[in-house]
Amino acid sequence: LQAKLLRVLQEREFSPLGSDLVRAIDVRVIAATNRNLKELVRQGRFRDDLFYRLDVYSIVVPPLRQRADDVPLLAMHFLQEIAADTDKAVRGFTPAAMDELIRYAWPGNIRELRKAVERALLSCKDSEIDKADLPYAIRPEAVGDSAGASGLERMADQDLDVWLEEVERRAILQALEACNGVQVQAA
Numbered sequence: 001l002q003a004k005l006l007r008v009l010q011e012r013e014f015s016p017l018g019s020d021l022v023r024a025i026d027v028r029v030i031a032a033t034n035r036n037l038k039e040l041v042r043q044g045r046f047r048d049d050l051f052y053r054l055d056v057y058s059i060v061v062p063p064l065r066q067r068a069d070d071v072p073l074l075a076m077h078f079l080q081e082i083a084a085d086t087d088k089a090v091r092g093f094t095p096a097a098m099d100e101l102i103r104y105a106w107p108g109n110i111r112e113l114r115k116a117v118e119r120a121l122l123s124c125k126d127s128e129i130d131k132a133d134l135p136y137a138i139r140p141e142a143v144g145d146s147a148g149a150s151g152l153e154r155m156a157d158q159d160l161d162v163w164l165e166e167v168e169r170r171a172i173l174q175a176l177e178a179c180n181g182v183q184v185q186a187a
Contacts, residue, residue, distance in 0.1 A: 002050075009053040029054065064106040064113060071102045074110060078117040079129070090124050096131040104138045 008014050013024050031054050040046035064070065075093065083090050093101070097120070106112055120133040131139065172186070179185035 006049060006053060064109045068102050071113065072098055074113055075101055075117055078114045079121060082118050082121050088121055090121055090127060090129060092128050094128050094130045097129050097134055100131055100134055100138055
């Protein structure tokens, strides 16, 4: 299979399954990664022949934490997109909220920004997202006070599925504890 893939990339031709006929193709391959492929080739963890077939034109995009100027534009784009999907009349961010978004380091990159905007939009009760609407982990004064945060506030920063699983797990454990471990009664 790898030899066939390399033939397609190098020779720009392939043989359909079950046929001896060779067909020419005109394709462009776009590959993306967050890893340093040159370093992986050097370590022997990525095939050098595949790397040199793919490495025709490289575009390096720095992480979002190094592009703070992009945060307002991306945040507004995500807000407009999500507000349209949810029919929520939120038109923007307060200056304080936008300052927090710009200052945050964004370890999760653009996906984390999108989820933060989505969560803030769902929490927002006004026409603009304010600093208090932002996820708990983004607000610096909240991060230092995480020991005093309620369990719901800490869980709200997680993925919704993870949060729901945690709520369900705690409810089951409480029911079991109340019934002295008798599963039938807890159910």
